[in-house]
Amino acid sequence: xxxxxxxxxxxxxxxxxxxxxxxxxxxxxxxxxxxxxxxxxxxxxxxxxxxxxxxxxxxxxxxxxxxxxxxxxxxxxxxxxxxxxxxxxxxxxxxxxxxxxxxxxxxxxxxxxxxxxxxxxxxxxxxxxxxxxxxxxxxxxxxxxxxxxxxxxxxxxxxxxxxxxxxxxxxxxxxxxxxxxxxxxxxxxxxxxxxxxxxxxxxxxxxxxxxxxxxxxxxxxxxxxxxxxxxxxxxxxxxxxxxxxxxxxxxxxxxxxxxxxxxxxxxxxxxxxxxxxxxxxxxxxxxxxxxxxxxxxxxxxxxxxxxxxxxxxxxxxxxxxxxxxxxxxxxxxxxxxxxxxxxxxxxxxxxxxxxxxxxxxxxxxxxxxxxxxxxxxxxxxxxxxxxxxxxxxxxxxxxxxxxxxxxxxxxxxxxxxxxxxxxxxxxxxxxxxxxxxxxxxxxxxxxxxxxxxxxxxxxxxxxxxxxxxxxxxxxxxxxxxxxxxxxxxxxxxxxxxxxxxxxxxxxxxxxxxxxxxx
Amino acid sequence: xxxxxxxxxxxxxxxxxxxxxxxxxxxxxxxxxxxxxxxxxxxxxxxxxxxxxxxxxxxxxxxxxxxxxxxxxxxx
Numbered sequence: 001x002x003x004x005x006x007x008x009x010x011x012x013x014x015x016x017x018x019x020x021x022x023x024x025x026x027x028x029x030x031x032x033x034x035x036x037x038x039x040x041x042x043x044x045x046x047x048x049x050x051x052x053x054x055x056x057x058x059x060x061x062x063x064x065x066x067x068x069x070x071x072x073x074x075x076x077x078x079x080x081x082x083x084x085x086x087x088x089x090x091x092x093x094x095x096x097x098x099x100x101x102x103x104x105x106x107x108x109x110x111x112x113x114x115x116x117x118x119x120x121x122x123x124x125x126x127x128x129x130x131x132x133x134x135x136x137x138x139x140x141x142x143x144x145x146x147x148x149x150x151x152x153x154x155x156x157x158x159x160x161x162x163x164x165x166x167x168x169x170x171x172x173x174x175x176x177x178x179x180x181x182x183x184x185x186x187x188x189x190x191x192x193x194x195x196x197x198x199x200x201x202x203x204x205x206x207x208x209x210x211x212x213x214x215x216x217x218x219x220x221x222x223x224x225x226x227x228x229x230x231x232x233x234x235x236x237x238x239x240x241x242x243x244x245x246x247x248x249x250x251x252x253x254x255x256x257x258x259x260x261x262x263x264x265x266x267x268x269x270x271x272x273x274x275x276x277x278x279x280x281x282x283x284x285x286x287x288x289x290x291x292x293x294x295x296x297x298x299x300x301x302x303x304x305x306x307x308x309x310x311x312x313x314x315x316x317x318x319x320x321x322x323x324x325x326x327x328x329x330x331x332x333x334x335x336x337x338x339x340x341x342x343x344x345x346x347x348x349x350x351x352x353x354x355x356x357x358x359x360x361x362x363x364x365x366x367x368x369x370x371x372x373x374x375x376x377x378x379x380x381x382x383x384x385x386x387x388x389x390x391x392x393x394x395x396x397x398x399x400x401x402x403x404x405x406x407x408x409x410x411x412x413x414x415x416x417x418x419x420x421x422x423x424x425x426x427x428x429x430x431x432x433x434x435x436x437x438x439x440x441x442x443x444x445x446x447x448x449x450x451x452x453x454x455x456x457x458x459x460x461x462x463x464x465x466x467x468x469x470x471x472x473x474x475x476x477x478x479x480x481x482x483x484x485x486x487x488x489x490x491x492x493x494x495x496x497x498x499x500x501x502x503x504x505x506x507x508x509x510x511x512x513x514x515x516x517x518x
Numbered sequence: 519x520x521x522x523x524x525x526x527x528x529x530x531x532x533x534x535x536x537x538x539x540x541x542x543x544x545x546x547x548x549x550x551x552x553x554x555x556x557x558x559x560x561x562x563x564x565x566x567x568x569x570x571x572x573x574x575x576x577x578x579x580x581x582x583x584x585x586x587x588x589x590x591x592x593x594x
Contacts, residue, residue, distance in 0.1 A: 156570055291548060306549050311569045314553040323557065336529065340553045376550055383532060 001041045003179055003265055004218060004510035011038070016204075016272045024196030031170055031193055031273065038175035039138065046137030049111075050173060053104065057147040058161075058168045060100035061154045065161035067093050068154075097155045101148055108144045111136050116357035139178035141354065141518050145304055147172055150186045152308050159187050167194055174275075176266035180259065180515040182278040182300035189277065197274025209478060210268025212496040217261030219503050220460035223511050225254040228448035233418050236428040243447065245432035251418060252411045253461065255514055256285065259298070262513045278303075283468045288402035290371045293410055301354075305347050314343040337377055344376075345369035355417055355518065360425055364417035371409060522584050525562060529554045539579040552577055559583070563592030 001008050015034040022030050040047050071089035074080055111134050122128065150171070153159045162168040171190045177183075232239055232247035239247075260281040270277045278300040287293035294302050313319060319339050327335025345366065352365020391398050412429060419425030449457070467477045481489055526535045530551050533541075541547045547555075555577075556567045565587055576586045 158570070291550065295545065295548070307569075307572075310549060311553070311572050315556065315567070315569055315572075320557060320560070324561070336554055336557065339557055340550045343553065344550065372550070380531060 001038060002510055003262070003269075004215065006504055012269055012272065019273055020199050027196040028167065028170060028194045031174065031275075032166060035170060035173045035175040035178070039173055039178060042138045043135070045135060046140075049107065049137045049140060050143065052107070053143060053147055054165075054169050054172050056100055056103050057151055057172070058165055060096055061151055061161035061168075062163075063096050064093055064151065064154045067096065068157055093155055097151060100151055104144050104148050104151075108140060110134070111140065113357045136517055138516070139180070142177060142181040142183055143172055145183045145301070146177070149183065149304055149308055153186060162186070162190065170194075174270070176270040176275075177277060179266060180262050180513050180518070181298075182263060182267075182280040183304050184278050184300070189275070192275040195274075200274055203274055204272055206478070207268040207271030209493075210264050210271060212268075212493065212500065214261045214264030214266075214268060215500050216460060216496060217257040217264065217464060218510065218513075219500065219508065221457050221464065222254045222258035222261060223508075224449065224453045224457035225250050226258075226511050229254050231448045234420065236419060236424060236431065240437065241432045241435035242437065244428045245436065246447065248411045248415050248428070248432065251414060252285075252407065255414070256281075257461075257464070258511075258514050262515070283472055285407050286403055286468065286472050287406050288399060289375055289406055290368060290409060291375055293406050294368070294372070301351070305351065309350060310343050310347045313346055314339050319343065337373075341373035341376060344372050348372070352417070358417075358422070360417040360419065360422040363422050363425075364413050367413040367416060371413075519580075519584055521562060522559070522580060522587065525558045526555065526580060526583075529558060535580040539582070542574040542578050547577070555583070559587060559592075563587050563590075565590040565592040 001011065011034075015030065019027055019030045019034075039050060067089060071085060074085050074089075075082055115134055150159075154161045162171065167190070170193055171184075171186060174184070174189070174193060229247050229251045232243055233251065236244045236247070263280045267277050267280075280299050282296040282299065284293055284297035287296050319342060323335050323338040326338050346369070348365040348369030349362065350365070351368070352361040352363070355361045355364065386393070386398075415425040415428050416422055417425070419428055447454075470477050470480075481492060523535065526533070530547055533546060535541070538544065538546060542552075552572065556572070559565065560567055567586070567590065571586060571590075576582055
């Protein structure tokens, strides 16, 4: 069931109605039933992987919780050998956690990369064998990350493990998060799911607004640009440099409207039940640096990486020992920068691999991690340069320059992973500069997208830009609209609904979300 | 506290550590800065800050960081 379909909207309306008509105590069971229907309607086979993840992580968390309780009880005994007990407890918990994480991420790695690894091995050995064609279950990356985060929180003693298997299943399989996240945290999401929320008219209104906003972004921008962008990225050699450059820029816009539109839609759907899911975007293309960009783009993944990979790496003893040694050889500053820089590059390598197999994805990770490290290394020199040029940090021109530079750097990185091969991605960038002149102006105008679609996409993009710009200046357009006359509010919503209904009834076939199959 | 202020000014030049108690919440310092600061604190104060200590409450102000150091057995 595509979330961009009338069937989904009907399913959602029915689920909301049943939720609020059911006694409070058992409302969470309605959410669980709706999640099961949604997921199994996509694929019954994929449900098996989901059940396996639920069973493994539920059991592992219970064991971790029991070990932690036993450790605490033993430590409370007067005269107990505390250091020894802590060491032993930590060793046991680490073993359980490592086993569960290997199973969790191992499943993901096999499903995601095995076909690609086998193909590479066959090429190397000169063999021909059929592909395994392994099924990549809907949302698997997201629920694997979410359950792994839950396990690590239990391991750290931050949260207590959920005792009720069905409630835990709901936390893992909550249907709005199953398409493309966001990656939620147990301590934030679970209490809302289990609470039996009251009907809140403002919350429902906000949810509906988010759904409409998300659908418009996907329908009017992402899916209008996709055919042209996909055609150029499929075979960049067929186009002039101007077209490949335009495709690189438009891909970044398409990706944002696709991903953030989808997340708006599911966050809105979740809000209808009184459940707030994690924020995933904060106007990322207004970022002034790569570091800033990654705090605004796919926020729930960034937070996950920070808490469960970056911090443990950066605080690890081997890396810090190496940093100290380097300090002795290359000086204090180099020693200081070593740990954060290496940890950053490794984290982004993981982000690249998460996107998929192939060197293009690794290059994408290295590009972002490398740029962020470079930013850290050059920060003092940049500050001196700004002072020498008498540029104020709050200068509007400087801010615009920084945002455009960040956008360009992000778009360049995406060429590595989006082009059919890394080499073609590099060629595409070089071609954009070396052969920029459009040899065929008609091609530049059409770009494989009809003129009406261009007008629709650019108009919608102008609206999204204006709303984002207002948000960046601290003005919430939603709050502004709320204060307007009800007739105006109704007219705006009616127009949005009209556009969506007209689109759906004209046989609009949504293109799969980019991060749906990740 | 003086030693901590020297570390902070060294790791994050230009940041006013005396005037804010929302260093993390307002994105004045980031996770990259925190990792640098923690490395220096561990080495200069002889403490061991763990992943569990890396929460905004412990890094939102210079005083909060100093309190953490004292809790872990460093400082005065």
